[in-house]
Amino acid sequence: MATRSLLLPAALLSLLGGQLAVAIDLTATDADSIKSAASTIVYDMMSYYTGNNTGDVPGNLPDPYYWWEAGGMFGHMVDYWYYTGDKTYVDEVVQAMTWQAGSGGDFMPSNQTKTEGNDDQGFWALAAMDAAELNFANPNSRDTGTTYPSWLAMGQAVFNEQLTRWDTGTCNGGLRWQIFQWNNGYNYKNCASNGGFFQLASRLARYTGNQTYVHWAEKSWNWFADSILYESDTHKIYDGTSDTNNCSDADHTQWTYNYGLYLGGLAYLYNQTENEKWLTHVHGVLNQTVNTFFPNGDNIMVEVACEPYSTCTTDQFTFKGFTLRWLAVVAQLVPTTASTIWPLIQATAVGAAGQCDGGNDGTTCGMTWNTTTWDGTYGVGQQMSALAAVQANMIYVNNLKAPYTTATGGTSKSDPSAGTDTDGSGSSSGSGEGAIYHRTITTGDRAGAGILTAIMLIITLGGSAWLVLF
Template sequence: MVLHRRTFRLLVAGAVTLAIALVSPPAGATTPPTDGPTATARARVAADELMSSYEPDKAWFPSSWWNSAVALQTIGDYMQRTGDRRYLGQLDNTFEKDKGVFPAGYLSGDPLLGNFTSRAIDDSEWWGLTWVQAYDLTKNPKYLDMAVKIAEYVEGYWDPSSCGGGVWWNGERTYKNAVTNGLWIRLTAELHNRMPHDKRWLGRAQEGWNWFTASGMINSAGLVNDGLRDDCTSNGDTVWSYNQGLAIGAGLELYRATNDAKILPTVRRLADAAIAPGGLVTDGVLTEYCDAPGRTCDDNGKQFKGIFMRYWMDLADTTHDPRYTDFVAQQAATVWGNDRDASDRLGERWSGAEPNVFDWRTQASALSALIAAVPTVPPARSLSATTDPALPVVMPATGSATHVKVQVDVQATGLAPLQVVVRPAAPSGWTVTPAKTTVTLRPHGNASPVHASVPLDVTIPAGTADGLHSVTATATSGSLSFSTRSDILVAHNVDFDTGTAAETPWLFDADGSQSNGVQNRFADGHSYFVYRFPFPADTTSASATLTIDNEFVVQVSGDGQTWTTVATETNQEHDGNNKAARTFDLTPYLGPAAGSSRAGYVRVSDSFPDDGWGGRVYHVTATYN
């Protein structure tokens, strides 16, 4: 299946939003559950955005091995929950391409030993859970066989000679911790529940649960500390949400395996501790330790809350306790209402607090909150809408009006044709044509949503103030309604830090590049990123200045397709040793006037693609006459 490329949506602040803003309710308030079709549509929008970051050649999400396993498992959750099956090919692509032996630095900092195993025992377990999920979706035994191979490898690190049991965190056997053992219990219980007549894995799961619950890692408040000291006492380290969630999930899967009602009180204690005062919730919002003001989550911590919500979804499904189902509704509403940027990306801080960070890891994490809100039986039909790129607009100096194209993409699932009416709206004085469009969608179930595109022409009047201006479009079919918004950036100059919201409208193609915060966008290996500057049609000269370092290649273009190299770092520069502001003349490469603009493009890539120090950009300005 060809994935609808939403990568290009990064050049516009196009974001799907409800007409009524959803805000976090005060602590203790009840959030009504989102209706099934809307919850499904939201999850679909977020899942598609996540999968736009999937890199098919290496068959992963760039630069994170265990995080890729969790992201793919999240996509598996999405497919299982909604009936959408479009991403089964990507799961299998990863399975086939990445099951071999790889040297350190190719997919993981550690050498990969084959069958998704490495010295990082917890990394291996994450992949085991991913392949159980793939088996659930496809019933292909090769996935379950792989999960068994991984479990057999991990089994070798269960060591009763230290602390009476438990799985070591690493191949060097230096640490026993909550994540590795929570994963072990969940994985072995999942294997038992899918293998008739199994006794081996059930025994391992029960042994693991008994050891874990007696280990001291669950503290007196019911919260899970990170691990054990050398003397086998709890180290009292940070209560991370994923450890809490995994403990809940481990108990639930073992409960399904045994029907032992004595397990559930421990599960409920863990769950109640998480949402109690002093737990993991701030003002009603799930909050990681590193989400607090003045702190920053690393690439691992960005995904912890999503893991918690994956197993909280299991808790809500299993118990139907209103306290737990209400929490699902509240997190989903908070993420959708407060934590989306202008490109449908979901951020690290679900409350929307600034500074917020957006990347595929935060996307996968927050997506789990949206998936949890989808009913266990997916709705018979759903309708969503997104916007394809609306370009940023550099207004002409002559004071004349200008135009921009916006494309609305409407998606639907169901078993009967839908007549969908798309109605746009724009700021006062602006004109959008057509004023109304009707399209017919003919879905054939949930497995592969159908879509149609509606092009809009937007006229921006002279004298429009610089800043973001919203053009909305609402798609309606009977009782189904979904709205999308493009925030069009009107500007007279270009000046932004990378890794910020100000960068987003100019980022034409993010490809596999990454941003690890403010003033930090980089492209390693064969990845790149492209900025597009739509200068006014009467532009006679233009230049772009990039503060850049490391091993860069800078290319320019007038059409975004034919490239001329204007700078290459020929030395293997690491750690920003060659950081400088470099100015590139775009004048010879500007495209012809097309409508209201002449475009200039700048692409940054890696001059030494094999060593991981690709071009990094901190700040960008562009000028024109």
């Protein structure tokens, strides 16, 4: 991997007068321009990655980045290879993803196992599905002495494990945010976990043609659609709900990635089944996505819950990128959406590139894409979101093929029983910590963790306040 010359954080250099207003020039309809811009952005993004350094952990990002964010980043890197043909980072991506997947392929590394949530695991599984659907380098292309499951089998392993966690004991079903009862937030049923499971099932259904995945995608959607998390008339999607009150109210915060998770899943499911009911939901959720997150009349995406207030956190800097990635695939899989989606992606990409004018190199990306004055923020999330916005245009410009399936040239081998020989607690080694959604944990949340010992309960109730990131 190329070594970045930026030795000091971009914000610090700005304070010292080191900022250069260079920016990245982008023509969103020109392949060479897109590739050049993407290469610059990805170089800066990968400069934060230390997992390929001697003594570090492959697949991990340093603090303050959470483990799930690394999974999301490597999904973008798989796309980068496919969109641009640049093989520079292929070995790093394969090393990172296989190490974190482990020999069991379930993305439950031992140093992460007791703290990761269903949404964390799900983002790594979706990255593996990117690799399967784009015929990315074989996971065993590196001679490491360890044999890894196929990319597809990794997705299947996570699906099978999460299937065992489908919880009908409260709220008529759904996945909990946390896997284990002792973790704060166990009582929270959120869109990131359930939307991730829905999209994973939909993508497995399309890739394999197996009706079991279709069944579970539909079952997952029906639970969501009948829950407090979805307004069927407006197609608004809410963030999560608690089983302490039988999921009777919801956190109404609007986040882009919640819409992206479900919109992507709906598109895969419609493309596979050609059932018109899924097409109706695709257009409904898409229209609400446009109405909510493109508010300024300039076709540029805004993270409306935090961006206008300069309150976005490490997690939230990533959200727009995921949604843009999935919007591009929606346009491929559901052609009736293309005329709506591509003008949004093109304008957003130009805006994102124009915001990449910070730091000492003059190309560090910020978050606020409707201005070319750098907003002073920097990091992996800003880089990956700008990357997603820019490189997605290659689908339109080069008329790239839709994601592969076993019937259309996909080479990743299926293993429907993957992940069923473990208890979901993981078998590989690794590190990293944190979950996607960090919310204020209530007494009800804590009380729900019934297997905690009395000592742990006292510590939880009497200890320091939970760090609120939202």
